[in-house]
Amino acid sequence: MYFTEGSPIADQRxxxxxxxTRWDRRRFSARLVNPANRRNRSVIVVGTGLAGGSAxxxxxxxxxxxxxxxxxxxPRRAHSIAAQGGINAAKNYRNDGDxxxxxxxxxxxxxxxxxxxxxVHRLAQVSVEIIDQCVAQGVPFAREYGGLLDTRSFGGAxxxxxxxxxxxxxxxxxxxxxxxxxxxxxAGRVEMHPRTEMLDLIVVDGRARGIVVRxxxxxxxxxxxxxxxxxxTGGYGNVFHLSTxxxxxNATAIWRAHRRGALFANPCFTQIHPTCIPISGDHQSKLxxxxxxxxxxxxxxxxxxxxxxxxxxxxxxxxxxYFLERMYPAFGNLVPRDIASRAxxxxxxxxxxxxxxxxxxxxxxxxxxxxxRYGNLFEMYQRITGDDPYRTPMRIYPAVHYTMGGxxxxxxxxxxxxxxxxxxxxxxxxxxxNRLGASALMQGLADGYFVLPGVIGDxxxxxxxxxVDDSHPMVADTVSEVRGRVKTLLAxxxxxxxxxxxxELGRLMWDECGMERDEAGxxxxxxxxxxxxxxxxxxxxxxxxxxxxxxxLEKAGRVADFFExxxxxxxxxxxxxxxxxxxxxxxxxxxxxxxxxxxANFSYVAAWEYTGVGRPPVLHKEELVFEHVTPSTRxxx
Amino acid sequence: xxxxxxxxxxxxATGRLVEYVLDDLSPDMSFLEMLDVLNERLITxxxxxxxxxxxxxxxxxxxxxxxxxxxxxxxxxxxxxCQLHLRHFRDGDVVTVEPWRAEPFPVVRxxxxxxxxxxxxxxxxxxxxxxxxxxxxxxxxxxxxxxxDTAFEAAACIGCGACVAACPNGSAMLFTAAxxxxxxxxxxxxxxxxxxxxxxxxxxxxxxxxxCTNTGECTSACPKGIPLTxxxxxxxxxxxxxxxxSDR
Numbered sequence: 001m002y003f004t005e006g007s008p009i010a011d012q013r014x015x016x017x018x019x020x021t022r023w024d025r026r027r028f029s030a031r032l033v034n035p036a037n038r039r040n041r042s043v044i045v046v047g048t049g050l051a052g053g054s055a056x057x058x059x060x061x062x063x064x065x066x067x068x069x070x071x072x073x074x075p076r077r078a079h080s081i082a083a084q085g086g087i088n089a090a091k092n093y094r095n096d097g098d099x100x101x102x103x104x105x106x107x108x109x110x111x112x113x114x115x116x117x118x119x120v121h122r123l124a125q126v127s128v129e130i131i132d133q134c135v136a137q138g139v140p141f142a143r144e145y146g147g148l149l150d151t152r153s154f155g156g157a158x159x160x161x162x163x164x165x166x167x168x169x170x171x172x173x174x175x176x177x178x179x180x181x182x183x184x185x186x187a188g189r190v191e192m193h194p195r196t197e198m199l200d201l202i203v204v205d206g207r208a209r210g211i212v213v214r215x216x217x218x219x220x221x222x223x224x225x226x227x228x229x230x231x232x233t234g235g236y237g238n239v240f241h242l243s244t245x246x247x248x249x250n251a252t253a254i255w256r257a258h259r260r261g262a263l264f265a266n267p268c269f270t271q272i273h274p275t276c277i278p279i280s281g282d283h284q285s286k287l288x289x290x291x292x293x294x295x296x297x298x299x300x301x302x303x304x305x306x307x308x309x310x311x312x313x314x315x316x317x318x319x320x321x322y323f324l325e326r327m328y329p330a331f332g333n334l335v336p337r338d339i340a341s342r343a344x345x346x347x348x349x350x351x352x353x354x355x356x357x358x359x360x361x362x363x364x365x366x367x368x369x370x371x372x373r374y375g376n377l378f379e380m381y382q383r384i385t386g387d388d389p390y391r392t393p394m395r396i397y398p399a400v401h402y403t404m405g406g407x408x409x410x411x412x413x414x415x416x417x418x419x420x421x422x423x424x425x426x427x428x429x430x431x432x433x434n435r436l437g438a439s440a441l442m443q444g445l446a447d448g449y450f451v452l453p454g455v456i457g458d459x460x461x462x463x464x465x466x467x468v469d470d471s472h473p474m475v476a477d478t479v480s481e482v483r484g485r486v487k488t489l490l491a492x493x494x495x496x497x498x499x500x501x502x503x504e505l506g507r508l509m510w511d512e513c514g515m516e517r518d519e520a521g522x523x524x525x526x527x528x529x530x531x532x533x534x535x536x537x538x539x540x541x542x543x544x545x546x547x548x549x550x551x552x553l554e555k556a557g558r559v560a561d562f563f564e565x566x567x568x569x570x571x572x573x574x575x576x577x578x579x580x581x582x583x584x585x586x587x588x589x590x591x592x593x594x595x596x597x598x599x600a601n602f603s604y605v606a607a608w609e610y611t612g613v614g615r616p617p618v619l620h621k622e623e624l625v626f627e628h629v630t631p632s633t634r635x636x637x
Numbered sequence: 638x639x640x641x642x643x644x645x646x647x648x649x650a651t652g653r654l655v656e657y658v659l660d661d662l663s664p665d666m667s668f669l670e671m672l673d674v675l676n677e678r679l680i681t682x683x684x685x686x687x688x689x690x691x692x693x694x695x696x697x698x699x700x701x702x703x704x705x706x707x708x709x710x711x712x713x714x715x716x717x718x719c720q721l722h723l724r725h726f727r728d729g730d731v732v733t734v735e736p737w738r739a740e741p742f743p744v745v746r747x748x749x750x751x752x753x754x755x756x757x758x759x760x761x762x763x764x765x766x767x768x769x770x771x772x773x774x775x776x777x778x779x780x781x782x783x784x785x786d787t788a789f790e791a792a793a794c795i796g797c798g799a800c801v802a803a804c805p806n807g808s809a810m811l812f813t814a815a816x817x818x819x820x821x822x823x824x825x826x827x828x829x830x831x832x833x834x835x836x837x838x839x840x841x842x843x844x845x846x847x848x849c850t851n852t853g854e855c856t857s858a859c860p861k862g863i864p865l866t867x868x869x870x871x872x873x874x875x876x877x878x879x880x881x882x883s884d885r
Contacts (some may be wrong), residue, residue: 054769061768073690074756076796077698093776129772136772138765138825140789147779165789171697172792179764186760194753217745246692280665285673286694380696383713383720384667449769497680499673543685548648549746551688552680 002526002571006618009263009607013410014118019628020100023122026411030458038063041460042226044211046198046253048075050170050441051424052232053177054448060184062453064460067224068181068190069213071197071248071554076178079234079246080444083170084291084377085154086162087134087441089127094151098159100124105629107439110156110336111404111432112581112597113631114266114605116624118411119429123439126446131163133449137176141165154437155292156336156636162438167291167377173441177448193224197554198253199482201229201260201420204474207465208257208420212482216554219547221483223470227463228419228456231257232448235403235425237270239562239569240514241506243400244276244289250558251565254407254426262415263607263620265408265428267565268573271435271582272515273401274300274340275356275394277384287399288384290356291377292437295333297361297370298394300324300340302348312355312393323347331636338434338582338595339636341398345515346593355393362390398515402440404431404582405572408607408622412455413447416607419465421456423447428605433581486546489556494539498556501536505529505559505566513570518586522574526567530614533563568608568617575619578602590633599631638662638728642675644687645735647744654733664724668711669694669701671723688747696720696860699795702802703748704735709799709858717797717860737802741809741845752798754844755812761840762833763816765825784822791818793861803858806847811855813841814871815863821874831881834874 015022015029033041042065045056053075056068070078090103103124108115131149135141141163142150151160165172184190195216202210202223210225236251237243258264275290301320308315323343325332335343344354362370367390371378378389385395406428413421413429424444431439468475512525536559544550579588579595580602588596609618640662643654657675666674669691676686692700696717703718705711711721726732734748742750792815800811817834820826826833849868856865 058769072692072698072700073752074699074796076756076759077692077700079693079698081699082693082695082697091775129770131775132772133767133769135775135778136765136767136825138788138820138823140785140792140819140823142789143780143782143785145782147781147785148776165792168697168793171795172789175792179759180767180769182756182760183764183766185756192756194756246698247694248692281663283663283666283670283674285667285670288695379715380720383696383716383722386665386722386724453769495681497677499677541680543680543683549688549749552686 001616003575003616004618006609006620009620009622011410012116012622013412013414019118019121022118023125027454030455031461033457033460035063039065041065041463042067043228043230043456044069044224044226045230045232046211047078047232047234047426048178048181049078049080049232049234049424050174050177050444051448052230053078053174053181054445055230055232055423055452056190057177057180057184058449058453059456060187060189063189066184066190067193067226069193069196069198071195071216073195075181075192075194076175078174079249080174080441081171082246083441084167084289085293086152086164086169086438087130087173088154088161088438089131089163089442090124090161091128091131093149094160096159098161100128102159103127103161106157107430107436108432108629109634110434110436112434112595112634113432113599113603113626113629114580114624115430115432117626117628122451123430123443123446126450127442129450130442130445134173134176137180139165139172139176152293152296153334155295155334155340156436158331162293164293167293167374170441173445177445199256199557200478201257202475202478203260203417204468204472205466207418209465209468212479214486217549219545219550221479221486223475223479225468227460227465228421230421230423230452231407231426232424233426235406236565237400237403239506239566240400240509241502242279242284242287244273244287247286250561252558252561254422255561255565257407257415257417257420259610260417262417262420263408263609264405264568265605265607266405266572267569267608268513268576268583269404269433269581270400271337271402271404272341272398273337274344274398275396276399277381278395278397288380289399289401290381290394290396292337294356294374294377297365297373298333298356298358299360300333300344301355301357302352306352312353321347328636335636336434336436341515342584344398353395354397356396357393358389359393402435404428404433404435408605412458413452414459419459421452423452433583485557486553489540489542489553489560490546492537492540492542494541496539497541498552498559501532501540502559502562505532505562509566509569513573516584516586517573519574522570525570526574529563529567529570536560536563564613567614571617572606572608576602576606603631638664638723640671640726641731643731643733646687646747648746652744662723664722666723667694667719668705668721668723669719688749690749691719694719697795699797702737702750702797702799704737704802706733709802710860715860715862737798739801739807741807742798742801754846755796755798755809757844758809758813758837758840759816762829762836763820765820766829778824780824788819788823791815791863791867794863795861797860799858799860800855801846803854804847805852805854806850808849808855809841809846810849810868810871811859811863813837814867817871817874818867821870831874831878834871835878838871838875
């Protein structure tokens with residue numbers, strides 16, 4: 001057997017009572033740390049994206065001693081910066097029927113009924129405060145002529161609740177968080193460590209007490225200690241090699257924490273985004289997303305004839321199939337990402353074009369209005385492809401974009417290691433089996449500005465937890481493991497580059513654990529990944545030394561962890577013999593080719609326990625209870 | 638296509654240009670993908686790859702920054718190095734690649750420089766002091782659309798440092814002015830408007846950046862097209878900061 005089953009997860013720390021008041025009651029029941037004592041409580045935050053940046057800033061504002069870490073040269077560069085389209089909030093400024101309950105409902109349904117109701121409801125509640133906070137910080141959201149905020153629609157919603165700043169919403173929100181963070185750096189409450197990578201978690205007497213890091217410039221390996229550790233290190237889409245993630249995005253922090261005892265939930269839930277720029281050749285190093293907001297006005301079509309090789313503008317209207325509008329008349333081009341990606345894949349292939357066409361929008365609104373809405377996205381497309389989308393339809397293809405899975409957390413965002421909190425994309429919590437567009441920014445900021453600061457005091461109220469330093473045997477062991485690993489990577493001195501291994505792993509994962517999975521393919525991947533991993537440790541070539549900036553060494557450590565995580569993703573995908581959201585098992589589909597859930601057997605979160613490299617992990621189930629949204633067949637038709 | 642690259646290599650206090658010839662390049666490659674190809678070859682040959690900063694490769698994170706034939710981010714207007722494609726070069730071209738050159742941006746290795754001075758400028762005042770939880774409703778203060786648009790235009794700065802690299806004085810005035818303008822035209826940024834200008838410029842000067850003499854190289858090199866008028870606005874705010882009460 002490729003896994004064993006352990007005890008179910010009994011306690012999610014969810015308060016009882018009506019869902020609308022659970023967050024209020026939890027905030028009241030959570031113990032506080034008084035302001036004078038906060039100065040003596042310390043927190044490490046790893047990652048400076050929307051979740052980590054906002055958390056570090058807010059904990060600093062509250063008076064805790066914070067240390068913040070990122071691998072980039074500045075906290076402002078975390079990959080949240082690249083999010084384009086927008087951020088959802090249940091403000092109902094449009095009077096179009098939106099409410100906290102509707103955002104909650106849309107998110108649970110959008111996630112294909114695989115998320116925890118209480119967390120999602122809290123997210124919808126907090127969404128409202130996020131917009132207020134960001135506006136007060138000076139985030140230049142799009143506005144209408146009356147001076148009020150503009151909104152637009154995103155996939156999976158029939159209301160207009162997405163706030164945006166042209167096609168650079170992530171950038172503007174992140175700069176808001178970054179500026180708040182720098183303010184705390186100046187105030188001496190946050191100590192910033194850029195170009196520093198977490199390579200392991202320090203667990204002492206059952207509590208997370210610190211991290212082992214490598215200074216990427218000097219190469220020095222050192223320790224940092226605190227009363228609590230917060231991981232905000234993003235998702236693991238780069239397992240697939242080609243994704244819309246930044247090149248440096250990696251899973252090392254969460255994977256190392258998993259190896260130290262944190263359960264990893266739903267690793268197979270990955271999101272494939274339908275509108276990315278297609279691959280142009282073997283040199284391709286990453287994929288670029290075209291925002292989902294484009295589907296507000298762009299129409300998606302394929303040539304009716306699979307063998308039609310004409311240029312898109314030469315294909316007359318009658319020979320085009322606007323398949324999303326045809327298959328899903330209620331939501332049209334704005335169906336959720338998993339649905340759109342799969343429909344595009346079923347109807348096309350890598351050779352043939354899927355087009356996103358603005359001709360109608362330009363005729364209806366004028367080129368100027370289209371430019372105001374999407375100008376920077378059109379420019380980006382033109383820079384990469386050399387084609388002008390004002391005149392020629394964009395060619396699009398699906399690409400790995402986001403990972404719903406992540407470290408398991410309870411209602412308080414605690415992992416299964418006491419003192420280890422996980423926020424943002426790094427946790428599994430709110431999006432179930434599919435995330436709706438414009439909800440990642442919402443979750444990152446909800447966790448960082450409001451949720452974590454609201455509950456972390458309850459844990460820190462028990463501190464201090466006793467002294468730790470480098471002489472503690474657990475600390476010394478962890479440090480020597482990290483040093484040993486760095487040394488081994490450098491010592492192999494083989495004949496294959498890290499990049500070639502990453503490419504091969506990525507291709508395998510895309511083929512067997514990508515948009516569509518089946519038993520035979522997953523079993524094949526589970527045979528091949530360990531072979532490839534073995535080969536990596538025999539043949540990888542990492543030039544240079546560990547005592548200075550060595551980007552190949554950084555990459556090698558990250559890819560080594562991707563191998564182990566890839567295996568867990570395949571195990572999870574193989575064991576979940578149902579289709580749901582982004583996880584599509586070809587054995588489980590309706591007659592129309594839509595995902596067929598199996599609620600009787602799989603209405604649970606699969607949280608995996610690590611038992612050793614290449615050894616069967618242990619499955620712990622968290623049963624999902626739906627009291628407010630009745631699981632139904634997800635229909636967007 | 639074929640390109641001859643002359644790349645700055647530096648591991649200690651000094652460096653030099655080293656020549657590499659690459660055949661078999663595709664015009665669809667980005668400039669950084671070309672460096673990937675070179676690095677794969679160097680590693681296979683047992684040599685050290687060229688260190689360069691990069692991350693998102695979508696022109697938004699601001700991590701990449703290369704002087705390409707003496708131009709910050711290369712020859713294309715409003716384009717970062719990661720978004721520059723080889724179709725803009727000719728087969729057989731010789732291309733010189735260097736790091737940003739400015740005293741406050743010391744070279745770390747090869748093409749990698751230390752831009753932490755930018756973080757210090759922001760920390761000196763590039764924010765609105767509004768702790769989480771203290772915000773009024775987002776619609777409490779309407780913002781005229783032209784102001785919001787001006788703020789956005791300035792806020793689009795990615796902090797890459799091209800303005801500094803392009804400036805003959807090594808000035809970071811465009812970077813500083815972009816932040817002062819972004820926050821200074823919004824109602825939310827008014828209470829700290831003048832102290833922000835004063836404190837950011839003080840940190841700018843202390844970090845060793847040069848003064849602005851209105852050459853305009855910065856704005857023409859800026860991949861986000863931050864306008865020179867931001868500097869005029871910063872100077873106006875600065876003047877007011879220094880001519881009114883010292884606590885403003």
